[in-house]
Structures are given as structure tokens and as C-alpha cells.
Amino acid sequence: MDRRHFLAFAVAGLARSATAQAPAAPTPAELLGASGEPYFIDWLNGFYAHALAAGTPRTVLDSALSALSPDPRVLALDTKQPEFARPVSDYLRGAVNDERIRIGREKRAAIPELETIEQVWGVPREILIAIWAMESKFGVQQGGMDIIRCLATLAALGRRRTWAESELMAALKILADGDAPRERLKGSWAGAMGQTQMLPSTYLSSAADGDGDGKRDIWGSAPDALASAANLLAKDGWRRDEDWAREVILPAGFDYGLSEGPSEVPYWWAGKGAQRADGAAWSEADAAAKCILLLPSGAAGPAFLALPNHFVIRRYNNALAYALAVGLLADAFAGAPPLVRAWPHETPLSLDDRLAAQTALASLGYNPGQADGVIGLGTRQALRAWQKSQAIPADGYLSADMVARLKASLRAPPTPQTLTPS
Ligand code: CA
Numbered sequence: 001m002d003r004r005h006f007l008a009f010a011v012a013g014l015a016r017s018a019t020a021q022a023p024a025a026p027t028p029a030e031l032l033g034a035s036g037e038p039y040f041i042d043w044l045n046g047f048y049a050h051a052l053a054a055g056t057p058r059t060v061l062d063s064a065l066s067a068l069s070p071d072p073r074v075l076a077l078d079t080k081q082p083e084f085a086r087p088v089s090d091y092l093r094g095a096v097n098d099e100r101i102r103i104g105r106e107k108r109a110a111i112p113e114l115e116t117i118e119q120v121w122g123v124p125r126e127i128l129i130a131i132w133a134m135e136s137k138f139g140v141q142q143g144g145m146d147i148i149r150c151l152a153t154l155a156a157l158g159r160r161r162t163w164a165e166s167e168l169m170a171a172l173k174i175l176a177d178g179d180a181p182r183e184r185l186k187g188s189w190a191g192a193m194g195q196t197q198m199l200p201s202t203y204l205s206s207a208a209d210g211d212g213d214g215k216r217d218i219w220g221s222a223p224d225a226l227a228s229a230a231n232l233l234a235k236d237g238w239r240r241d242e243d244w245a246r247e248v249i250l251p252a253g254f255d256y257g258l259s260e261g262p263s264e265v266p267y268w269w270a271g272k273g274a275q276r277a278d279g280a281a282w283s284e285a286d287a288a289a290k291c292i293l294l295l296p297s298g299a300a301g302p303a304f305l306a307l308p309n310h311f312v313i314r315r316y317n318n319a320l321a322y323a324l325a326v327g328l329l330a331d332a333f334a335g336a337p338p339l340v341r342a343w344p345h346e347t348p349l350s351l352d353d354r355l356a357a358q359t360a361l362a363s364l365g366y367n368p369g370q371a372d373g374v375i376g377l378g379t380r381q382a383l384r385a386w387q388k389s390q391a392i393p394a395d396g397y398l399s400a401d402m403v404a405r406l407k408a409s410l411r412a413p414p415t416p417q418t419l420t421p422s
Helices: 003-016 028-032 038-053 058-064 072-079 088-095 098-110 114-121 125-136 147-157 161-176 200-206 222-235 266-271 308-316 320-333 351-363 377-389 400-411
Strands: 245-249 292-294 303-306
Touching: 028 038, 038 058, 038 147, 038 161, 058 161, 072 147, 088 320, 098 125, 098 320, 114 125, 114 222, 125 222, 125 308, 125 320, 147 161, 161 200, 200 222, 222 308, 303 308, 308 320, 351 377, 351 400, 377 400
Parallel strands: none
Antiparallel strands: 245 303, 292 303
16 A cells, blocks of 8 residues: 555544544554644644545645644744833834845845836835835845744644634645745744745735746745735735825824824814924825824824825734834835934833733723733723823823823822812
């Protein structure tokens, strides 16, 4: 019996192993030479049968999953929670640096395919180069983890099994389609591959051929990686000829409670006193776009009117700091001067501080959502409501000062107006 038939026999054998009296047939995991704890072996046997039933060619499965074992680093990384939350200001000082701006400007001039990519998908080349810079340092750091091993580990661990299995199926399809050889599927432990760090499913849906050789090579071809990012952004709703955000200057007495609030055109915001920091006029397209006010470091830092394209970048990576870094790098590649208002220097908040702030907001009658140390929209809105009650700028920004004030207000005696007059 050759190996191929042996595996088919083994898979069929799994179904009747409970009742069979004969010695148990080797399982797929045994035939593949897999190793690991029982949870991994059980998962692999089940997945092999599932992938085979779904039509994955046996040759692809056998070579892709040969000698597989779980990667202990993935478990460690998947459960790691940083003790300190890095402030946006600190992240941006690191991400938008002179060296990166210099390289980005060079790349902008050195890749002739960018002209066509920009015309076809309508995404400015500077945005694409900024994503490239953020994702892999212009293709240099693509991540050396074995994507199939990482996804198999994540699937076997079970916390995100459905997601990891569907990404693993997509990776197998990339191999079956002949888009890349097994050894090419390298990237980050969370499954992102290539110069623009795409998940296997994103590769299948959105990878594009930017250099015209008929292949979609996001690992080895910068034009392919950039075209793929452009195609993905276009599918996610990138609006041609519109900007991503503009810095604005807010007047004294401005209602900071409007941040992350109404979505209005720049003219409406001008009525509230928000003026472009560079003094330039809005383009016709931007003037008609609905904008949201963002205060990434609170009232102490720069303010932005975020156009719809900002939120398209957030679909690539849903972190405000990431989207700001991409936009600000893109502006810098195009020659824009630094921000008018500098980023403040901030103290990173510990998990204990973040939890204490959430607990305090809940005790004071505001609803920050679950006390999990993640300062999301719910916590920021609760903070804004409390800040309003204290007549301090309602920017919804949890600074070290706000944590101290929240802690103090828990300890403070009732304010005079709530006491019964004596
Ligand atoms: Ca190509």
C-alpha cells in the first residue's frame, strides 16, 4: 500500500475505530509524523479528515502538514497581555521617524509601477508606501514564523479555532493553486504574510499582480505587495481624491465632548471653531466629506478631523495609532511639514491604573463597560460624561492625571450640594 492509499485508509478507519476489533489503523497524525501533546494530535486528525472532505488535494495536505508540531512561542504570544499600555504619542514618535521618512521618499521615486497602481485603485502611493513601512519596514521584516504551523497551533489551542482553521484552509488553497511553495508561507505568529502582512484569506480575496508577470507574489515583489494593499483598501471603500485626515486647531473654550462624536462636513466644524492647522483650504471632495474629530492624546495633544479614508485604513489594522502613523507617514513622504501641535510626553498607564479608572467610573455611576483594562469607546464615553460633571475638558482621554482624579473622587466625601443643609 503506498502512502497515499494508506492515509485514505487511516481516515476511513477513524470513523469505525470505536467498534473495530482489529489493531487500530495508523491515524493521519501518525502517518504525517506529527508530534505534540494529545490535544494537538486529536485536532490534527480531525482537521486532516475535514480538509480532505472539503476537497483539499491529498498531496497538498500531506506535504503541508508533514512532521507538524505545535509552536510553543505561539501559545506564549497569544496569551501575552502587556503590563503597560503604550501611549499613542509615544507610538507615533517611534513610527513616524526621520529615517523611515527618508526611505519612504526614496521608494516613492524608485518604483515605477506605483503610477499605474495609483490610477487603477485610486489609493495614493504615499499611503501604500506607509502601510508597507508599517507592516514590514519596506519588505525587510516580513516575519520568519511558519504560517501553517502557527495557524495549526492557534486552531488546536481552541480559543480562535474557527478563525484559525478557515485561515489554514486558505493557506492550503494558496499551495493547491500553486501561488506559492510551502516554504514561502512565512510571516507573523498571527498568520499575516509577506511585505504587506496579509492573512491567507485576504491573499486569496485581494492579492494583486502589480508588476505584470501574471503572479501574485506579496513576498518577493514590492509592486505586487503594494498593488495588493491598494486592492484591499479599494475594496474596503477607499475614496479616490479624498484625504485621510487634517490637523485642526481648536479655539479656547471648545467643547471637547464633540470628539469621537458627530460626523459632519468641515464647514460645520469650522462653525465650532475648528480650523485647519496648515491654513489651507479644503479640496472640493474633502469639503463634502463627513469628518469625525479625533483627539488621540486628549486636549493636550494635536486634534484631527478624520475623513472616511481614515476608517478605511482602520480596516487594515483597527488601531487608531496605526492609522495615524500610516496617514502621517504618507503626508511626510509627500513633503508635508510636521504637525503644528506637538505630541505630548505621557506616562504609560499600568494595567492596575486602567482597571482602577474603570472601577472608579462604574462606582461613580458612569458605565465604562467591563473592567478589563482596555480603554475602548465605552470607557472613553463614560470618562467624558464624568469630566463634564467635573467641569474639566471632556476629551475622554485617560491620562495619569485623570486616573489620579478618579481615584481621589472615590475617596472624597460627598460634595457640599449633596449634603442636607443643617
Ligand atoms: Ca507579479
